[in-house]
Structure formats: structure tokens, C-alpha cells
Amino acid sequence: MTRECSPIADTTSTFEEVCYLLWFGRLPKVDELKALKQRLADERKLDASIINLLQLAPKDALPMDVLRTLVSALSFYDPDFDRSNSDHDANVNKAIRLTSQIAMIVANYDRIRKGKPVVEPDRSLSHAANFLLMLNGTAPSKTAERALDIALILHADHELNASTFAARITAATLSDMHSAVTSAIGTLKGPLHGGANEAVFKILEDIDATGADPIEYVKAMLAQKKKIPGFGHRVYHAEDPRATHLRQMSRDLGQASGDPKWFEMSQEIEDFVKAEKKLNANVDFYSASTYHTLGIDVDLFTAIFAVSRVGGWTAHVIEQLDDNRLIRPRADYIGPVYPQKYVAAEKR
Ligand SMILES: CC(C)(COP(=O)(O)OP(=O)(O)OC[C@H]1O[C@@H](n2cnc3c(N)ncnc32)[C@H](O)[C@@H]1OP(=O)(O)O)[C@@H](O)C(=O)NCCC(=O)NCCS
Numbered sequence: 001m002t003r004e005c006s007p008i009a010d011t012t013s014t015f016e017e018v019c020y021l022l023w024f025g026r027l028p029k030v031d032e033l034k035a036l037k038q039r040l041a042d043e044r045k046l047d048a049s050i051i052n053l054l055q056l057a058p059k060d061a062l063p064m065d066v067l068r069t070l071v072s073a074l075s076f077y078d079p080d081f082d083r084s085n086s087d088h089d090a091n092v093n094k095a096i097r098l099t100s101q102i103a104m105i106v107a108n109y110d111r112i113r114k115g116k117p118v119v120e121p122d123r124s125l126s127h128a129a130n131f132l133l134m135l136n137g138t139a140p141s142k143t144a145e146r147a148l149d150i151a152l153i154l155h156a157d158h159e160l161n162a163s164t165f166a167a168r169i170t171a172a173t174l175s176d177m178h179s180a181v182t183s184a185i186g187t188l189k190g191p192l193h194g195g196a197n198e199a200v201f202k203i204l205e206d207i208d209a210t211g212a213d214p215i216e217y218v219k220a221m222l223a224q225k226k227k228i229p230g231f232g233h234r235v236y237h238a239e240d241p242r243a244t245h246l247r248q249m250s251r252d253l254g255q256a257s258g259d260p261k262w263f264e265m266s267q268e269i270e271d272f273v274k275a276e277k278k279l280n281a282n283v284d285f286y287s288a289s290t291y292h293t294l295g296i297d298v299d300l301f302t303a304i305f306a307v308s309r310v311g312g313w314t315a316h317v318i319e320q321l322d323d324n325r326l327i328r329p330r331a332d333y334i335g336p337v338y339p340q341k342y343v344a345a346e347k348r
Helices: 015-024 030-042 048-056 063-077 088-113 127-136 142-155 162-172 177-188 196-210 214-223 241-257 261-277 283-293 298-322
Strands: none
Touching (some): 015 030, 015 298, 162 177
């Protein structure tokens, strides 16, 4: 069954415009957008020590682990690091800088681990096009640039999801932007959150490699009480609206590339899981086949989620630090038996 939606591809919005909306609270005028694009482009630079650290990372380290470690290290070289955490302008500067730097770290690490030279940024390109250039070494086609840009728009922010919550909690202790984004990256990594897109593609790859029937494969997972990555959502009970656009993008890219099998396999699984378990596809399900068709390695999928979501994380941190209050939820922690009297170790 093919589902239609009004294609986001027909809009003229860009990831940069969405970042403006998130950081400044409204859509930009033409000259404001131009100025933000310029600021993002100007921040396409990494301290030599960061490149050094990337080169020192084990070549088999997961991109998300490298990103988490390197974002933490970026704070050492941030010109606004010493300004107060509640300094709004400094936090906006950090948001812009981190957005440019995170994309560069992901692209640079992928090249370094493959023994390829890092690619210099091109400051005349959009955020999406520059990322693909730095990743692949060649300027992307207009179709690839637009597809990635749309994926970045769709992933940029999403209410109080787990990683954004982690970022806000960290910021709310009056810690700083880099610590908050580092917490968020560690949180995004898990397969119940951003890591689900990688898990989806590993299933598609396994089905393809073994020649298994997609429905039988998923049935077997359900029989073993395994969760199917890319389905279900804590908040949505109807379809995740982002999945609607990503499904269409996966289909269009599959057709355009002459390799529609990943989309077709995904759709077969989706129809079965929906009918059998009444579960809808979420943002991660079709982003897997979309990224693969764009030629991106599977272990970069979650890192690309971070390339986009940094826009939302930083917007939340700016808001939190503009008017801070400690976030301190209560929990039903079971913990050790209570009450317990303290007895010296030798008398226990
Ligand atoms: C997103 C997710 C963590 C939400 O979890 P949740 O709100 O806690 O929902 P629950 O885990 O309580 O699930 C409710 C029921 O639906 C089932 N379910 C939820 N997601 C499922 C999935 N992906 N595959 C199979 N069953 C699923 C659960 O097994 C549970 O069934 P039960 O009541 O018979 O035990 C969960 O749907 C999931 O693990 N999805 C897969 C990972 C994923 O795609 N994450 C990205 C989210 S954007």
C-alpha cells in the first residue's frame, strides 16, 4: 500500500531556517537568514587539537562515541567558554558553533577512520551540502543535498524527547552548553532513541544477506518478544508525521537510484507490523533506507541524527538557561533495603 502526503520536498525551507526559528523564536527575514547562513559557514573550523584527537581515536570506535568525546573536548577551544552560563548571546554563539562543528566532526572522523584525507569545508555551500562534501570528498547532487536537508529539518527538534531532556537536566544545574550537548549525545545513542535507525538497517541488511522473507523475519522477532526497531512511540499513537515524509523520500530516492529494494522491504515490514501489532512506523524506520540510499554507512546514521538534533538541543539549553530552575524529578528508586542501621564492617 502506498501512502501519499504533501511532499516536504516542495517547500523551500532549509535546515538553517529551522535553526533560526529554534534559536530566535520566529522565522527569519531574507537578510536574517543570509546572516545566519554566513555565521554557520564562518564557524566551519576545528582547532588542530580536535583533528589530532580524531586521529588518535581507535579506528573501530563508534562514530557516536567519538562524537560524544569530541564535543566535550570542543569546550576547551570555545571562545565563549568563560562567559556566564546565563549569558544569552554567548549561548547562541555556542549553538551556532556546535552545529557547524558537530557536522565537521562526523564527516572528518569517517574519513580519518577510512584512511582518507579530511576534506576542507566549502563556506559557499549549505549545511547539508557541505556535510556531504566533507563526508564523500565530492560535491553532492542537488537531489542528495535536498534529501539530506529535509532529513535534517525533520530531525531538528521534537519536544521533550529523552536526549533533549538530558540536555535540559544538565543545563539546569547551571552546567554549560557543551556539557548539556555531551549528555544529549550519550542519550541519543541508545537503540530505544536515536540508535533505532541503525538497528532498523541492520535488520534490512540481514534479511537481504540471508534471503529471508521479511515478514517471517519480523514474525520470528515478535515471537521472541523482541521489539521491532523503528516502530512505536511514547507520545504518538497515530502515525509519527515525520515518518510520513521519510517514507515518501525513501520511496522517491529508491526509484531515482534504481535500487528500490530497501524501500520495498521496509514497506512490506511496515504493513505487516501495522496489521499485526497496530504499531506505526516512527521517524527512524524510513530514515534507515533513506540514509542508505544516500550512500551513508550504517554506523553514521545516529550521528547524522545528532548533526540535526543539535539545533533543538541547543535551543532548549538556551531557553533553560535564560530562566533557569533546577529540574529534580522524584522517582520510585527501589535501592537497598530501607531502613538499615549502620553496623561497622567487622560486626556484620
Ligand atoms: C519507542 C518505545 C521505546 C516506546 O516505548 P513505550 O512507550 O515504553 O511503549 P512500551 O514499550 O510500553 O510498549 C507498549 C506495548 O507495545 C509493544 N511495543 C512497543 N513498541 C514495539 C515495537 N517496536 N515492537 C514490538 N512491540 C512493541 C510493547 O511490547 C508493549 O506490548 P505489551 O503491552 O504487550 O507488553 C518502543 O515503542 C520501542 O522500543 N520501539 C522500538 C525502538 C524505536 O524505534 N525507538 C525510536 C523511537 S522514536
